[in-house]
Amino acid sequence: MQISNIRLNMFSPAALRGLALCCMWSYLAGTSIARERNPLDADWKFRLSEKPDLLETGSDASNWQTVQLPHDWSIELPTDPKAFSAGGGGFFPTGIGWYRREFIAPEDWRDQRVGVEFDGVYENADVWINDVLLGKHPYGYTPFQYDLTPHLNFGEKNTLAVRVDNSEQPNSRWYSGSGIYRHVWLNVTEPVHIDDRKISIKTERASDKEALLAIEATVLNDTSEKKSIELVVEILDPGDHVVASATIHISVEPHNHSALVQNLAISQPHLWSLDSPKLYSARFRIVSGDRQIDALEIPFGIRTIEVSASQGFLLNGKPVLLCGANVHHDNGPLGAAAFDRAETRKVEILKAAGFNAVRTSHNPPSKAYLAACDRLGLLVVDEAFDGWAAKKNPNDYGTVFHDWWQRDLTAMIQRDRNHPSVVMWSIGNEVYERGKPEGLAIAKAMTKQIKELDSSRPITAGINGLGESGDWSQLDPLFDTLDVAGVNYELHRHEEDHRRSPSRVIMSAESYPQNAFACWNAAAKSSYVIGDFVWSGFDYLGESGIGRVFASDEEVLPHWEGSHFPWHGANCGEIDITGWRKPLSHYRNIVWDSGEKLYMAVVAPAPNKQDWQPSAWAQLPAIPSWTWPGNEGKELTVEVYSRYPIVRLYLNEKLIGEKPTSLENEFRAEFKVLYEQGTLKAVGVSNGSVKEEMLFTTAGKPTGIRLLPDRRTISADGQDLCFVAAEVIDDEGRLCPQSCALVEYQIGGNGSLAAIGSGDLSTLQTYSANPRSVFLGRAMVVIRSTEEQGPILLEASSPGLKSAKVELRSSNQ
CATH class of the missing domain: 2.60.40.10 (Immunoglobulins)
Structure with a gap:
């Protein structure tokens, strides 16, 4: 099998390595390239522009900035008290950004289907290919894709252009970031192929002896002829051994599709759990004659979920109390940029802190985040929206809710339903329509749609009260539409709720950090209370000033009143934005008996x-200290x-x-x-x-710096990260929390500085500032790999302190 040189010009070296593996697998399967999934993250051209017209799609981009995805332009800019995003958006500038990417479409793609897939763009993304407008996607948190095939110039250069409009502010109650902040993919398939959005792998029942899987798949026929094919479904266990299979004969009409359901039994399955998150794979192959024309693998886990007032939350038939955290999507110093390693690290830190569950407040997370929860064993309440039609901000999702909620909810469910970590769907948070007929109608419509797409998980929402004049019981009709009543800051009502509605399952969807014991006590004593999700697990950008502590001579203001500038973030997390656990995190771990004593x-x-x-x-x-x-x-x-x-x-x-x-x-x-x-x-x-x-x-006088990398070797793929803690220490190696030293960092070799941050959410220093001050003696340096193997050298220095050096390595191994 040969790959044309023209194709090689399109991708980065890391992408080519992945493409080569894909081609090799297809060759061994006895076919030409059946399906390609090519990362399109490298070498985009970018510029900030207020131009509303389309001239940018075809203009000269040679002098534009070259950026690597994932990219968040807001985090690169200094905060501004006059920023239109205001305190909710962390006082970060937003605006309109243009992205351009050129690629060659090789001749052997002419008879294929070629599509572009965006994991997430914030927000209002207009996409063009070769000056042809493909469409607009308003919501910043759901994936979307377009068919490029009819508009490609095969054997020639093609230009993909994206206009991202985050100028209409405020549109979020937290820091959203701006730009193409998640991955982009170029997908190539045969005209007859599997629709990867419509694969469902559901555990019907499971025990240590046997599991029964219900598998749904859809085959598309984008040709003008009827096609008779075989769909081969194979289940691979965690050791990559085929443990079940089926071959289904299918006829698909021209320009149509065929859906199928297949049950497969697995003997002595490895059940996915918090302590043993074993993953299986479902391999789908389309065979036509002696040719394999498509192949796709989907990871999944075998596990069961049940909720009831009498038994609580059951995972594989065993009760689990949910010790949960609400977590926004940002990655602290990196902004909204959803690097796979940063997403994985967040999950690692949450697990180490004793959390066993997370609520994705208040939007669908990245694919990488859910994949990490699958691998590491963290339960997820997957949330679709913050608000519904009634707007919380002048330019938020409420402006497009009625036109888009069904498409966005479908996109989330179809993307995430095969993740074993996802154990609940959440349809909203503190929606303004609660207690009103229109809110009840929306909730019923959403739950109906979810059940049609995935009936295997309970549905919840985060609901708060109706104010001083509202009777809490007026929310009963809304709670009755949900499988789990998620209550925000109202868990103290659980006993009266249980008397009024004995079958209701309740969880604290949000709670104050200082209520850790009260929430645990309620869950420990009452089977119908299944757990607590604290607000919040991590400090986060935006919602500036929430969680502030004021001196005695200061006026105590809630974060929604006045301006809390220079605060640009929320101080309510039990873990700060660099990943350092605050004392309250350790207290919660002790209360929930999660390891620490x-x-x-x-x-x-x-x-x-x-x-x-x-x-x-x-x-x-x-x-x-x-x-x-x-x-x-x-x-x-x-x-x-x-x-x-x-x-x-x-x-x-x-x-x-x-x-x-x-x-x-x-x-x-x-x-x-x-x-x-x-x-x-x-x-x-x-x-x-x-x-x-x-x-x-007691620490002595600060005399030096210590560098502590989280890993010594990272991947030479241009995407991997190393998080290096920088600490100011005394002669005995003790941390000096009194230090606010200004530290400068030099990097050499095959790495770059992606961000530098600290736990100080009131600093005016940007996350690209170098030098940067430590806070409580600490800072965090984030190093990004290049696509070349070799050493990475980091040095930290500050006047009056002994400098520190650390050597890392990037590798393809």
Whole structure:
């Protein structure tokens, strides 16, 4: 088999390696190239422009910026108090952006079907091929695709142009990002092919002995002749062994399609679970005569889901309490750019923090995010929309809701229904139509459509109250349309709800961080309460100022009042935007008994010897440190969280006190300690014996920098990332949280600096600023690989500190 040189000019080296593997697999299967899925992320031309006309599609782009997808132009720009996105959008500039990409369509594509697929563009994407407008896609979070075939110049250059209009502001209550922030693909198939959007692999029943799968597929015939073909379906186990198969004979009329349903039984299946997320694959092949003309593999998991008021949430027949986090789609310093590694890292951090579930507030996530949840074992409540027709912002999704919700909901369900991690669909969040007839009609229409596309998962929504004048029971008709009543900040009503509606299944779809114990207690005591999703798992960009703590002489303002500039993000997360877990994250882990038993933190002293004034969603500014210069002899508050019944606190080996930390004490104790330098130690005690210790030692003067990469080797594909923690330390290697040093980073070799960030959400420094200040002694440097193998060298330096170096490597292995 030969690949024309003309085709080789189209892709990056990394894409060519993937294409070669695809071709080899097809060759071994006894056919020419049956299906190509080519990444189209490299070397786009980009410019910001306010021009509303179409001149950009054919204009000279030689002087435009060259960018690599995923790309978010807003995160590259400085925040501005006058930005139209306002505090909800983090004060980041938006605007209109143009993208251009040229490629060669080889002659052997002439008889194929060629399409372009966008995983996500924010927002209002107009797409052209060779100056022909293909269509407009308003919603920024759902995938969409177009057929390029009729408009291609085969054997010649073709130009793909995309206009992204994020200028109509405000249109979001959080940071959306701007641009082609997810992957783009160029797909090539035979005219007779499998419709990958209409594949469904559903577990009808499963046990340790046997599972029954219901498989649905659709074959398209884009020719003018009737086609008789064979569809071969094979199920591969986690070790890539074929464990079940079927061959179906199909006749497809010209320019038509044929849908089929096939049941397959699997003996002794590996059930997908939180602790053992085993994945199978379904391989579909179309055979015509002695030719294989299409092939496609879909990963999936075998598992069952049940919910009931009497038994709660059951995964494979076993009860699971959902310890969940609400997580927005941004990747902190990277903005909205959905790098696969960044998405995977988010899931890794959530799992390490003890979360077993996530709600994708308030939009469909990226494919890479769900794939990571599948691989690592994290349950997902997949949410379609924030609001419905009634707008929360002047230019939000409500402007197109009635015209687009059915298409966008279908796109989400069809894309995500084969992910075993997805255990619930959510149709909305705090919608303004709740309690109104039009809201009930919308909810019924949405649930009906979802059940037609996927009947295997429960449906929920995040619903809050009707205000001071509204009776909570007026929401009963809306809750009755849902399988799970998701309540936002209203879990305290669960007992009265249960008395009124005994069969109702309830979960806390959103809760305040400080209510971790109360929500766990409700779920632990009541089978009909299946879990809690805290607002929020991570700090995030936008919704500026939520979770702020105010000094005693400041006016406490909710984040929706006034301007909180220079704050550009939300401080309500239990994990900051660099991935560092705050003390409250450890407390939640202890409350939910997810692994940790003992943790300690010290509340930062408030100015003027007064108490802090926390706003809603706020956590007191506590950090795990006993380094508080300037506070000698002053009283500090030490919090100790423990699953042991008793804790003791020592300062320089002197016992400060002993307190209970049992269930009645909500697993926490508080001590007042006069600060002096030295060692602070918390001890967990059970049955009179010391079971565990945690200690802090006062750090000395900052003298150096330490670099801690999350991985030493990354892929040389132009997409992989390495997250390097930069810490200011003393001579003994202790973190110096008092440091706000300005650190400069130099990179050499086969990598580039993708972003630099810290947990400070009120800084005016951009995420591309270099040098950049550390916050609480820490920063995060994100390195992006190139498409060349070899070493990557990172050096960090700051006046008065010993510099640090680290060597990484990019590889194709």
